[in-house]
Amino acid sequence: MELLAPEPVSAGHIYAVTGAILTALGFYAFIVRRHALRQLLAVNVVGAGVFLILGGLGRGPDAIDPMPQALVITGIVVAVALTAFGAAMIVRLAEAPRSPDQGKAGKPDA
Amino acid sequence: MNLLGLLVAVPLGFMVAALLLRGSGRWLILAAAPVMAGLALWLALLPPGTTLLVGNWDLPLGILLRADGVARLMVLAGALVIGAIGLHALVDPPGGKDGGAATAETFWPLLYLMWAGANAGFLTTDLFNLYVTLEMVSLAAVALAAMGSLAAALRYFMIAMLGSLAYLLGVALLVANYNTVDVTLLAQVARLDLATVMALGLMTAALLIKAALFPMHGWLPPAHAAAPAPASALLSAIAVKLGFVILLRLWFEAFPAITGSAALHVLGGLGAAAVIYGSIQAMRQDRLKPLVAYSTVAQVGYLFLAFPLVAGAVEPSSAWAGMTLHGVAHMLAKAAMFLAAGLMLKAAAGDRIADLGGLAQAMPLTVTAFGLAAVSLMGLPPSGGFTAKFLLLSAAIEQGAFLYAGVLVVGGLLAAVYLFRALSACFAPLAGAGPDTASRGPVTGGVKAVAPLALAGLAIVMGFAGTALVDVSAIEVPWATPTVIQPEVAP
Incomplete structure (x- = not known):
């Protein structure tokens, strides 16, 4: 209702629409792909979409609202840190002596 | 600051x-x-x-x-x-x-x-x-x-x-x-x-x-x-x-x-399903820590089962207190249970429930902590879990929400089934190996059992501090008068 404003597509909508498409693509890949690294990439695509939507929100017709952009910076920092953390875990798992996809119950000692 | x-x-x-x-x-x-x-x-x-x-x-x-x-x-x-x-x-x-x-x-x-x-x-x-x-x-x-x-x-x-x-x-x-x-x-x-x-x-x-x-x-x-x-x-x-x-x-x-009430009942229904599903899964586990973990799935269900009860109540404070106290009681009891389970598994021969035999004699304090935590999780009186469930149950009956009331009762029974299974295994005689306990590794001393025992004891004591905790939970509830700070709302 509010989202589908009757006005013609403005420059601000491009960010939101692109962000929505990226989010959907990333979510699809997250569900379809099983490999951990691909899932991490998929989550990052979702993140890019969300940040694009959030960043584009500040763009008003006459003035720019800084609040969404302050929020998006925090979000990006958190996402970067978490991606590094996730990548480190994937590397650890790949280096572990046991095969990576068999350790679901997690018995540390054989 | x-x-x-x-x-x-x-x-x-x-x-x-x-x-x-x-x-x-x-x-x-x-x-x-x-x-x-x-x-x-x-x-x-x-x-x-x-x-x-x-x-x-x-x-x-x-x-x-x-x-x-x-x-x-x-x-x-x-x-x-x-x-x-x-x-x-x-x-x-x-x-x-x-x-x-x-x-x-x-x-x-x-x-x-x-x-x-x-x-x-x-x-x-x-x-x-x-x-x-x-x-x-x-x-x-x-x-x-x-x-x-x-x-x-x-x-x-x-x-x-x-x-x-x-x-x-x-x-x-x-x-x-x-x-x-x-x-x-x-x-x-x-x-x-x-x-x-x-x-x-x-x-x-x-x-x-x-x-x-x-x-x-x-x-x-x-x-x-x-x-x-x-x-x-x-x-x-x-x-x-x-x-x-x-x-x-x-x-x-x-x-x-x-x-709306439909959305609240979706959450409440998921909570009820979690109670039943988590309990049944916990009953099916043959290892101790997955049993305790599935018990968490069940106990989280109660928290959400309470959502429609709080929203539907004429006087929501008691259902609200029941929900909050359940969260607190679960915190205390589940932490105690995981700590006790960790000590029990270190002393036991393996991580299966059947391996727990003889532990009641070998480490009575730890098994007591596990038992006290179980009392609160099952909702037996007197315990924090009982106070919380009693408040929720009376709210459910007051509103005629008999499905939720039934799940609250059945969930307690199922919890009793899976927790007593683990407890009774501790009292079983040591399987095989004869009466000597040397083969089961060092028996933990009393010091290690203090933390789980204290937490489980607190979960029980909560049952006696009921009204005081209910009063605390009622501070600044959402439906009371608005908070003191009322700045201008941005246009």
Whole structure:
């Protein structure tokens, strides 16, 4: 209702629409792909979409609202840190002596 | 900076100190546990209406910390639980046989990180700040889970990160719609439109993942069961509660006018399904820690089963108190149970329930702690679990919600079935091997049983402090008069 404003597509909508498409693509890949690294990439695509939507929100017709952009910076920092953390875990798992996809119950000692 | 800020800043300070001190950082808990318990007790006794605007920024932009009833109880119970878990980890370090020193060292900063994140999350009313605290707690939780099983932790990490982004998208929609993310301000301007409904749906889905409500619980049992006992206790007691508390803020404070009864019954139905499903799964486990982990899935169900009961009540305080007290009782009892289970598994021959035979004679104090925690989880009187379930059950019967009342009763019976199975195994004679107990490794001394025994004892004592806790939970409830701070709402 509010989202589908009757006005013609403005420059601000491009960010939101692109962000929505990226989010959907990333979510699809997250569900379809099983490999951990691909899932991490998929989550990052979702993140890019969300940040694009959030960043584009500040763009008003006459003035720019800084609040969404302050929020998006925090979000990006958190996402970067978490991606590094996730990548480190994937590397650890790949280096572990046991095969990576068999350790679901997690018995540390054989 | 007043007390509310200290509750967040002090654990962060301990985290940095633990990182710098490395090996000897574990001794910090001797200072952290009493200091935090004192701060949390002080918080519980503060006069109502205590707030802090962080950095003195005014509200549409600033971050409000506020000591309402839920925050007081959760912070106090959290301080007692985390403090006890920390002291327990001091006498019984959480390291595996492989590289035990390294894991024991990484445990401490994570404990303080989770402490700071949980306290900030319980106190704040700013939805974006809650996103940051969710990330702090999730990061600590994933790293703690990784101490047991990397694969389970990675699965948890992926689903948690997707959940965080869904939550952030919800926050983005609210920012665009209302120009504020503060719960107390949103409550005044909330209106029913598509953007709000979408935002609420996204954030609720994200928080249900974090709180591990059925059917979003899949990541919980492997992660919680594989981690070392103190890490499991932190995960089950603290990490899942934050998602629940944020959902309370959203559903009962920010948007009570928008959340219709149908949506509330969806949450309540999922909660009821979680109670039944989690209990049945727990009955089917033949290993002890997965049993306790599935019991968490069931117990989280009660928290959400209470949502329609609170919303539907004419006088919601008693159902609200039942819901809050159930969260607190589960924190205490489940932490005690995981710590006791860790000690029992170290002494037992294997990790199966059948291997627990003879433990009642070998380690009576630990088995007593497990039993007392079980009493509270089952909801037998006198215990915190009983008080909470009694309040919920009377609210359900008052409203004629007999389905929920039935689930509350049946859930208690199922809990009795799976917990007594584990307990009776402890009293069984030692299988094979004759009467000598030498083959079952060193029997733990009394000191190690103190923390689980104290936590389980607190869960029981809660049953006697019922009215006092109900009074605390009623401080600044959402349907009472609005909070003192009422700045102008941004246009």
